[in-house]
Amino acid sequence: MAPTRSGNEVKFSINGETYTVDENFPAHTSLNAFIRDHANLRGTKAMCHEGGCGSCVVAVRTEHPFKKQEMTYAVNSCLVSVFSCHGWAITTVEGIGNKRRGYHPVQARLAQLNGTQCGYCSPGMVMNMYSLVEGKEITMKEVENAFGGNICRCTGYRPILDAFKSLSVDATPDLQRKVQDIEEVYKIKICPQNGKTCSGNCTDNESQENCNGTELISGQDTLQVHLQLRGAQWFKVTEVDDIFKIFDKVGNVPYRLVAGNTGQGKYDSDRLARRLSIL
Ligand code: FES
Ligand code: FES
DSSP states (O other): OOOOOOSSEEEEEETTEEEEEETTSOTTOBHHHIIIIISOOTTSOOSSSSSSSOTTEEEEEEEOTTTOOEEEEEEETTTSBGGGOTTOEEEOGGGTOBTTTBOOHHHHHHHHTTOOSSOSSHHHHHHHHHHHHTTSOOOHHHHHHHOTTOOOSSSOHHHHHHHHHTTSTTOOHHHHHHHHHHHHHHHOOBOTTTOOBOOSOOOSHHHHHHTOGGGGGTTOTTOOEEEEETTEEEEEOSSHHHHHHHHHHHOSOOBOOOSTTSOOOOBOHHHHHHHHHHO
16 A cells, blocks of 8 residues: 655655655656665666666566556666655665575576676666566566567677576476576585585594695696685686696686676586687
8 A cells, every 4th residue: 555645745665665755856856866876776777768778677566556456567767757656665676685685586597597797787687577577477488578678788688588487487398407407506515725515514634634725726837816715716827728727626616717707607617628628
């Protein structure tokens, strides 16, 4: 039910927090400007400001004016006047999950299936999918039809659609298999000392000795940086060959290649070795 208005103002919530907007805001204030500049939630992006790119999409829950049912739907926040939002419960990408609390399945699936690179379109993609799937079952066809208004300039649409279609009730066996494979990889625990797979129980002295990660790069001349970080190791190399030397040392563990950092993904080292040797 819409909150009671008193005087010259409208009220709505963003991620559960109530906001009041009155005449002190210019009449042309968009919901997007309000979210980013007043609520200081910068996860919601903006690019075209004319409903063409989808980077500004947020989820809105409100009562359908005719059906009189609560419904969740996606809106382009750049096109919505903040003054239209009375009674709305608005959810932005910050409201559905994050690194500390854990990710929403829509966020996790997009990351797991490599559906994001620079990430600028990702909050809009995620919130479009979240609005679609919230409280209902969806089909692959519905996913396909729902993303005409979301533009991605760098990832390519196949991994994005695959990620979202894998959440549909009629996901193909191929997609289901992809997700299972990845989820298996995510179950692997990595030793914080040496980056190798382990049970996470090495309390005895012998195991601790085996966990001497600094041995990993001894004798490798062209390696420039090797850092022991919490739960990971960081290597900087200058030669492709050195990547394989590291793989030889650390074994088949999840890793991330950082090169300009416009794209991220998790792979296993055997698979990468096969790909690089083909190149
Ligand atoms: S900023 Fe492009 S659709 Fe809103
Ligand atoms: S624009 Fe989609 S990930 Fe870069």
